[in-house]
Structure formats: C-alpha cells, structure tokens
Amino acid sequence: MVFYELFVRSFYDSNNDGIGDLKGITMKLDYLKELGVEGIWLLPIMQSAAFHGYTIIDFYNVNPSYGIIEDFKELIQEAHKRDIKVVLDVPINHTSVKCEWFQRAIEGDEKYKDYYVWANEKTDLTEKRHWDDSLIWFKYKDKYFYGLFGSSSPDLNFENKELWNEIKNVFKFWLNLGVDGFRLDAAKHIFDYDIENMKFKYQHDRNIEFWKEMISYIKNINPNALIISEIWDSPEVVKKYHGLFDVEFNFPFSYFIKDTIRYHDPRILVQGIEETLNHYITGKVESISGNFFTNHDMERLMTTFDENEDMAKIAFNILMTLPGYPFVFYGDEIGMRGKIIDVNYTEDSQEPMQWYESGFGPGQTEWKGCKFNPPYSFISVEEQEKNNNSLLNHVKKLISFRKDYKWIENSIISNLSNDRFTVSYILKTKDNEIKVYHNIKPQKTKVMKEKYKSYKIYGQGIIKDDYIELDGYSSVILEK
The missing domain is CATH 2.60.40.1180 (Golgi alpha-mannosidase II)
Structure with a gap:
C-alpha cells in the first residue's frame, strides 16, 4: 500500500481564502488516484490555533479553516469510491492551552486538574528536554505545567485512568465518521515523566500497556482499522514496540537511504537494510515497516540532495523496491524544497503544494510565501506533467510498478x-x-x-x- 502524507493547509483551496481545506482534497482525489496513492495520511484536522495542528483545542471538531464535519464525511466517501483509505493523525500526548480541558483545570475544576501534570515541591523548573535544551516547565497564571513540546502544549496526565476513557471516546468519534485508522503522534511519549520523582524518564513498558488497551478498543470497533506509530528513536528503542502497531515508521532507515545517496556509498544501504529491515530477511514480520524519506518535521528530500533530481529519482527507486509500505510526503513527487531551522519552526518544509508554474491559479494555497519553491522554477504539477522525464512521471511509473507487484509488500x-x-x-x-x-x-x-x-x-x-x-x-x- 502506497501512502501519501498530506498537509491540508498547503494542499488545495476550494473557497479562495488561500488556505487548503477538506473540500480541496476531495477535488484533488483524482490527482492522487492517478499518482497511484492507496492511502492518505492526513496531518491533524482537529480544531487548533497552530498552523501545523498538533496542539488540539477540540478533539471532537474540525479546524474551521479546513471546513466542517460534513466536508470530512464527504472526503471519506469519495476517497473510498476510489479505493483510497484515509488515516487520521491524532496527537493525544498534549493539548493546546486553549483547550477547554486545560482552561477548566486552571480554573480549579477537580476533574480536569487531574488531566494534566503540575509542578510540586520536588519539581526542578529549570529542567530541559534532552534533544535541544528547551525548557519543559511553563507558568500559566499561578501554576506551572509540564509541556515537553513547548509552552503552548501542556502534556496530558495518563496516570489518570479517567483520561484513558476520554481518549477512547476520541478514537470512537472519528471511527464512527468512517476513518480507516490512525497515525499515533509521539507514541513513545505517553509516559515520559516520572511523577513520583518529578523527572523526565521514558517508561516504554507503560507506553506499551497503554497502547495495547487503545488498539484493542479501536480494533473492537473496526477490526480492519490501520494503526501507524511514530516512534522517532534508535533501532533498539523502535524494536521494543515491534509487533504492537500495524505499521511502524522506520525513522532510522530514512537516514540510511539519504546517506547512501549523499555519500555515494552502497555499504550504507546494505547496513541500513540489515539493521532496520532485518525482519524482512528473517521472515519474522510482526509490524509492517513504514518506509519514507522525510516528513513535516524534517528537511525535504530535494534540499537534502542539493536539488539534484537524479539523486531524488534513485531514492524513489529504492523506496519502491523494498518490502513494507512506502510513504510519500506531499510535494516530494515534484521535488519541492524546504529547510528546517529547528523542531520549533517547521513551516519551511510545509510550503504550499505547487500546482501551477506561475505559482497562482484556481485552488492554489497561499497561506505562506514560497521561499524555497518560487514560481517558474519547474517545481509544479503543471510543468512536470508535460515532461515524460520529470520526477513526477518517474514517481508515477514506480508506483504503477509497485501496484503491479503488490506482493513486494510482504x-x-x-x-x-x-x-x-x-x-x-x-x-x-x-x-x-x-x-x-x-x-x-x-x-x-x-x-x-x-x-x-x-x-x-x-x-x-x-x-x-x-x-x-x-x-x-x-x-x-x-x-x-
């Protein structure tokens, strides 16, 4: 199954407000079908004030910039008519500070106070997260909350079993609307803080216990629901979760593919396959490998390759000729560029999808200026559809091959x-x-x-x- 990672805001605009929306995706389903896409991974569509959507205000509603619930139902129906599955990104590790749960907690509501993690006399308010030295404790009014992913993202307290039931209701709500599964954001972070000692600490066993219960609940509602995990870590940590989720994003392998090509060293790819796809060598496959190059939190492929299209083509050759499920980040099929300044500033890797060579036209999103994908730079669907040797047509041919040889997945x-x-x-x-x-x-x-x-x-x-x-x-x- 070939998946397409789709950022709604940047994809296609149906109502001329410059922002991509759900109706816009429905209008472009035939483009995705022609490309060969069999599954869409939608980045968060729930109500959020953040451009990326990963800080949720309301888990039970669509971001008004993207449309309404009826638009989502229509998208699901039209995708299914084309045999395309829709998987929804659900970030449950934290909420927005604007979320009603958090606001009620701040006001002293006992039920919602226990939904979050608060500082006490043991807390070191200067503690920083291990990957970039950002603070993890933030003051809101007269209280300090734990927010591993930033000052607008208070972490939920999964020590509270009542919260587990709330999250089950979230999954049920979207399953009842017809979604085909979920991509689970920050899956290793459900239990990442030691409440007893008030110190950051991954608790992988407890994470696994939590996800087993959630997955069982989801599968009881829809046995065919596809569960995709994000565990961005070393192969050793990823292996702890092997067999728990249907699909595991293979972050280590994404770097092996890119480094192989950047350094022109075949040995790196052999090492990467042996280390991260070993279950396809031994035949002991419990979770499907989700193979990809890049995503919304990473530098775009063409930027990594200094805009060398031939290097991008061989990368796609590799991606489409290995077992597992390939995932393509929207726009990578036309060679869109984009850099990441740091994990807190990812807009430049999520620029508007370029449909037209001029940069303007019906449906073109314009919520952000295109710093890395300017007009008349041959980075457009319009231009590349005309050229048989374009990256877009190269990717189409590869996906067509992949679908003809579907057995490669297993x-x-x-x-x-x-x-x-x-x-x-x-x-x-x-x-x-x-x-x-x-x-x-x-x-x-x-x-x-x-x-x-x-x-x-x-x-x-x-x-x-x-x-x-x-x-x-x-x-x-x-x-x-």
Missing part, C-alpha cells in the same frame, strides 16, 4: 550485497521473485545480465548481450 529480502557502485538484493515470496540492482554512484557501471524473463530500468541503461550498462543513479529490476 516479500523476503535475500542475497543482499554490494560492490563499489551497486547494491543488489532478491525479493521473493513463494510464487514470485525479482532481483534488483541500484547504481548509487553518478558514474556508469556494468551489471551482468542473468537469465530472467524481463528487465525493467528506472533511470537510464542499455541492455546488451551479456550485461546491462547502467547509468549513474539508475536501477534495473530483473524478473524470474
């Missing part, structure tokens, strides 16, 4: 090896087998022609009598 990796130029491996199931070569370097190389019934080249290459001459940043797929 295949076993074998014969993984590399030389100075290429990485090669075999993907197989009981009834299918292909061999894949990726030329990681910009120079040409030769691949021995073996006795296969078909040869598919993504990039440039020439098939000769005894060998295949493969251009730089190109791949060949040999089918038994």
Whole structure:
C-alpha cells in the first residue's frame, strides 16, 4: 500500500481564502488516484490555533479553516469510491492551552486538574528536554505545567485512568465518521515523566500497556482499522514496540537511504537494510515497516540532495523496491524544497503544494510565501506533467510498478550485497521473485545480465548481450 502524507493547509483551496481545506482534497482525489496513492495520511484536522495542528483545542471538531464535519464525511466517501483509505493523525500526548480541558483545570475544576501534570515541591523548573535544551516547565497564571513540546502544549496526565476513557471516546468519534485508522503522534511519549520523582524518564513498558488497551478498543470497533506509530528513536528503542502497531515508521532507515545517496556509498544501504529491515530477511514480520524519506518535521528530500533530481529519482527507486509500505510526503513527487531551522519552526518544509508554474491559479494555497519553491522554477504539477522525464512521471511509473507487484509488500529480502557502485538484493515470496540492482554512484557501471524473463530500468541503461550498462543513479529490476 502506497501512502501519501498530506498537509491540508498547503494542499488545495476550494473557497479562495488561500488556505487548503477538506473540500480541496476531495477535488484533488483524482490527482492522487492517478499518482497511484492507496492511502492518505492526513496531518491533524482537529480544531487548533497552530498552523501545523498538533496542539488540539477540540478533539471532537474540525479546524474551521479546513471546513466542517460534513466536508470530512464527504472526503471519506469519495476517497473510498476510489479505493483510497484515509488515516487520521491524532496527537493525544498534549493539548493546546486553549483547550477547554486545560482552561477548566486552571480554573480549579477537580476533574480536569487531574488531566494534566503540575509542578510540586520536588519539581526542578529549570529542567530541559534532552534533544535541544528547551525548557519543559511553563507558568500559566499561578501554576506551572509540564509541556515537553513547548509552552503552548501542556502534556496530558495518563496516570489518570479517567483520561484513558476520554481518549477512547476520541478514537470512537472519528471511527464512527468512517476513518480507516490512525497515525499515533509521539507514541513513545505517553509516559515520559516520572511523577513520583518529578523527572523526565521514558517508561516504554507503560507506553506499551497503554497502547495495547487503545488498539484493542479501536480494533473492537473496526477490526480492519490501520494503526501507524511514530516512534522517532534508535533501532533498539523502535524494536521494543515491534509487533504492537500495524505499521511502524522506520525513522532510522530514512537516514540510511539519504546517506547512501549523499555519500555515494552502497555499504550504507546494505547496513541500513540489515539493521532496520532485518525482519524482512528473517521472515519474522510482526509490524509492517513504514518506509519514507522525510516528513513535516524534517528537511525535504530535494534540499537534502542539493536539488539534484537524479539523486531524488534513485531514492524513489529504492523506496519502491523494498518490502513494507512506502510513504510519500506531499510535494516530494515534484521535488519541492524546504529547510528546517529547528523542531520549533517547521513551516519551511510545509510550503504550499505547487500546482501551477506561475505559482497562482484556481485552488492554489497561499497561506505562506514560497521561499524555497518560487514560481517558474519547474517545481509544479503543471510543468512536470508535460515532461515524460520529470520526477513526477518517474514517481508515477514506480508506483504503477509497485501496484503491479503488490506482493513486494510482504516479500523476503535475500542475497543482499554490494560492490563499489551497486547494491543488489532478491525479493521473493513463494510464487514470485525479482532481483534488483541500484547504481548509487553518478558514474556508469556494468551489471551482468542473468537469465530472467524481463528487465525493467528506472533511470537510464542499455541492455546488451551479456550485461546491462547502467547509468549513474539508475536501477534495473530483473524478473524470474
């Protein structure tokens, strides 16, 4: 299943206010269908004052900038008509300070006070989070609250079992509207503060206990609901959660893919597959690997590759020829650029989707100026649809291949090896087998022609009598 990560605000505007909306996505479902998308991961659509939507004011309502509940129902219905699933991002680790729960807590409501984590005599108010030295305790009126993700994001207190029931109601509400599953934001952060000792501490066992109960509840409502986790950490930590969620985002592998290409080093990709896709080598697959390059919190792919389109193409070749589910960040299919200053300022990686070469036209979102994707820079759907060799058409061809060879999702990796130029491996199931070569370097190389019934080249290459001459940043797929 090929997923598309979609930021509503930046995608398509149906009512000329410059902000993307749910009706706009419905209007562009045929674009996604033509691209080959089988699932949409919607970044948060719930009411929020933040541009990114990750600080929720009301878990039971749509952001008014994006439309109304009826618009969401229509989107679900129209997506399903096209055999496209819709997965909703639900950030339950924290709320907005504007959330009614938090406001009632501040006013002294006993029920809601216990929904949050407050400072006491043991608290070190100067404690900082471990990844960037930002403060984690913030004063609001006369109280200090714990907010690992910033001063507008008070963390919820999952020591309180009553809150567990509230979150179940949130999941039920959206499932009843027809959503096909959830992407669980910050899944390792449910229990990340030691209340007894008042100190930051990951408690992975307790996180797992919480998610087991939530997943069981969700699956009782919809047994086919797809649960996708975000655990941004080392392979060792990710493995603690293996088998709990249907799909696990493979953050470590995203860096292995990009570093392989940036440094032209095939050994890095071999190491990455061995370390992060090992369950597809042993055949002991409990959770599907969600493979991707980048997302809303990361620098865009083309920026990482200094705007080298051939490097982006070989990255997509790799993504679409490995088991698991590929995820494409909106706009990466046309090579959109975007840098991240830090984790608190991510707007520049979420610029408006570029539909038109001029930068303007019906449906074009304009909530943000395009610093990295200016008009007349060949970064548009309009321009790239005309060019058979564009990145967009390259990605379409790869997704079409992926859908024709759907068995790859559950295949076993074998014969993984590399030389100075290429990485090669075999993907197989009981009834299918292909061999894949990726030329990681910009120079040409030769691949021995073996006795296969078909040869598919993504990039440039020439098939000769005894060998295949493969251009730089190109791949060949040999089918038994």
